[in-house]
Amino acid sequence: MALNVLSKQKNYVLEKLSSFPFTVPNSNEFDLTVCKLVQRTERLTAFFQLDFNGPSQSNSSAVNAFGYRRYKWMDWFITINCLITYTKFVALGFSTSDSVAFYLGDSLFRAKDGQAIYIYGSIMISMLFVFREWILNLNAKGSFEILSAWKVCFNGFDSTNLQMNNLVAKRFRFTIFLFSIFTQNVLLSMPFCSALIYIIPCLSNPWIYKVPKLAFFCSVWSFPIIFVFTLLFSTAFGFFWYIVCSICFHLFRLYDLLHSADDLNHRLVDGKQLRSFCVSIIHQLNNFEVVSHKFRYLLLCYLLIFAAVGDFDIFLGTIVKVYNESVANLFAFLGFSILLSLGTFGLIFGNFISKLNRLTVKLHQLSTKNRLTMRTANMVLEIMDRAAGPYNGIKIGDLLTLEKSFGITFILENISALMLFICNIGPLIHTANLSNQN
Template sequence: MMSTKVSSFLSKKKNEVLRNLEKLSSFSFTSPDSNRLDSTVVQFVKRTERLTFVFQLDFNGRNRSNSFEVNTHGYRRYKWMDWFITINFLINLMRFSVLIYGSSDSVSFYLGDTLFHFKDRHVLLMYSTAAFVIMFIFREWILNLNAKGKFEILSAWRVCFNGFNSTNLQMNNLVAKRFRSAIFMYTIISHNVMLSVPLFAVCLFLIPLISNPWTYEIPELAFFGLLWSIPTIFLFTFLLNAVIGFAWYNVCSIYFDLFRLYDLVHSADDLNHWPVNEKQVRSFCVVIIRHLNNFEAISHKFRYLQLSYFIIFAVAADFDLFLGMIVKIYNEFFANLFTILGFFSLITLGTFGLIFGNFISQLDKLTMKLHQLTTKSKFSMSTSNKILEIMDRATGPYNGVKIGDFVTLEKRFFVSFILENISILMLFICNIGPLIH
């Protein structure tokens, strides 16, 4: 009787395992529904856009009107949240300045000096002041450009909010799927980072207060330190998420134009394998020139902003790594927070540089394919001029981001810049680290 029960139990378990394996195998070798995946990505993109609205980045990318929100002096009109953030920034700026240059203990108590009587106090206060000033300037710069209607050119990727249809995107199915994957991965990273910034800010500003032994001996320091930490955390969260939110919006729009160019590279390859007439080649050249103009217009309008993003983020990442890994500022846990932030910033910039350089390299392939097309066919003067225009704009030192009238950052700049940062950091580790320890 017992053996019968055991055998029936084992039989049930065996059948259950077999059913699970069958489900797993069918899931592994079955491609997901493209429409369902499209809707998932679109929902996630819209959710990230709503998150930028929460942090006061109303780009109006999909609902851009011709009426720009500027006052008589050409500056954007402030809303109540803008006034709140600006007043909070000015108060914290004055507070940090008094804490840096002041020496009175009673003033430090009432201003909530969480770094009271710590050896790294001045370094962290000066770094915090510089970070707040830079982030506030970036936010005002971004929102002022938006108020003047400069972001209207970035709204071309609004077609993605209706789905990643290859016809609407003007890409073939393979390139559209790759574009969808790139947008999805970058959106996931940006969304999660923006959600984790408040928690990171809480740890960054409350850990010094909790770990400071003077906090438990001086009631005024504990009370005012906690009281001042609340608006500081709020300000840091809104300023940093404003910078991250615009970076997400800007990079997605750049990806859109780059993937369109990438699709045209594949189309040029098809032109070399199939017989085409001159009318098809001319229309193909017109499309390429239009997409090149769109990409260059974005690069031209936001060249200084993008360059400032890249340099300031790279310098901040180096400084975070220096404070966290070499100096090991304040305590072990606090230093690890700086190290994580520095590594993440540097890796993000390096990844963007590699992806951007890879897309720019596709223009070199476009030049070779157009050259092959011209050698096999005889075109009229107007068609040949369009092909030569594309080849001239896609080769040589024109590849990259043009800064001003004389300077062009080539595709190698982004990779070499990151490598130079890493090499400088290694020199600091090898030469300065032992002296500090």
């Protein structure tokens, strides 16, 4: 009985989150506010060197003779800083020399698990740098021209231009408003978070106050390290904003067709109207599948990279307890936040996509009320098969599909991975700590 109550409560919450009925009044002032917010968020991604045309994508390439994007002076500056920071982290991760630690500004000098943190940092820099270059190189080749479909939002959320009814257009506008505010705050707070992660170990290390040379070089090295981590994480999150907004645009168009199917069920329709409606559904399903297919490997990289970062942060913060209690709690908080965000994203979008199954019911009701020609019947059957099929959803790589149960499965898989870490590596770390104390 209790399980049934919990299941009903969960379905009710997911229904509210996925349909967003709590929309604001349809005012011109709010419409203008959302447009300015979207434009401001796009300018913010450009400020963090996401060299991206956004909604103005085209097929024009900006690549050199070798097939790679053309580097500007800022690209060279970012690349050089990434290489310098990566080299520093690798050197400090494997070196035991005090002189090397002083000149490289080792903020974790003689600290517990300092080398493990530097090796982890070097892996993160290499993955995020390769990911950034991959995104910008694909963009330079015109691979993301499909993002130009939602450029109509930059001039207003008119229901006619969006090809949605007023209610769905308001919900779509409110969704973009919420996610743009979240993205903007994350991008603005990224420099402060990067500085905080670097400064806390420095201020809590007693050797900083005993060795002036170490304190001086830690201050000098703080600028490239904070710069690199801010740029790399901002690029990853800024492009995620583009992807989510583009997917939402196509999903809400499909959601509008569900409303249209409800309306058609309450009045008489002829074969021509039903064929026109089926053509619209097939067209929107094709557009959605193209977007899903285009971003499937990028979404897979997002999932793998950030899930691994979240798991490892929790492992370092709760099991290893790196450095001191403050730094360990910071790692644990970041890890839980990352996994919670990914799981929430999977739950909301998975439940939203599962609503497409209602197309099968609505079209079946329409087909029973009307005598269909062979051509119209084939269209209806095609839509019913695609809406009820097992491949319906956002593609993540070639094997995974974001559906209703994906978020729960993702959270359970990460819990299982953490348990494996705890059971297999935890005792070894505990034994090593005891031997060091002795």
